[in-house]
Amino acid sequence: MKLVVLACLAAVAVAAPQLQDVRPIVQVLRDERQDDGNGYFNYALEADNGIYMAAAGTPGSEGQTNIEGTYRLPDGVGGFQDIVFIANENGFQPQSSLLPTPHPLPDHVVELLRIAEEQRASGITFDETGRRLTR
Structure with a gap:
C-alpha cells in the first residue's frame, strides 16, 4: 500500500509543470492615458504583438459618454485588421471588413x-x- 501511495506522489511530481524563464508573453510598447475627470478622456495602448487600441471620450447629450476609437486585432491569417467604432446614445457601432454583413x-x-x-x-x-x- 505504501508503495502505491509513493508511486502516485512520484507521478504527480513528475507531471507538475516545470517553471522556467518566466516572462510576460506580450510587452506593452505604449500605454498613454488622460482623464480630465469631466467626461473627456483619451487613451492609447499598443503591444509588441501588433495589438493596438485608441479611443477618445466626450460627455453625451443624454448623460452617457460618447466614445470614438479604433482597435487592431490579428485576422488569423498572419495579418491585422482595424475596427473603427463609435459608442454613443445609439449604442456600439463598429465598422470593419471583418464584420459579417x-x-x-x-x-x-x-x-x-x-x-x-x-x-x-x-x-x-x-x-x-x-x-x-x-x-
Missing part, C-alpha cells in the same frame, strides 16, 4: 418596403390585425 434583400421585399414607405408618407395606417384605418 447581412444578405441582400430579395427584390420583392425591397418592393414591399417601398410600398410601405409610400403608405406611411401618405398617412395610411393599419391596426394590429392589419386592417387599414381610414381618416
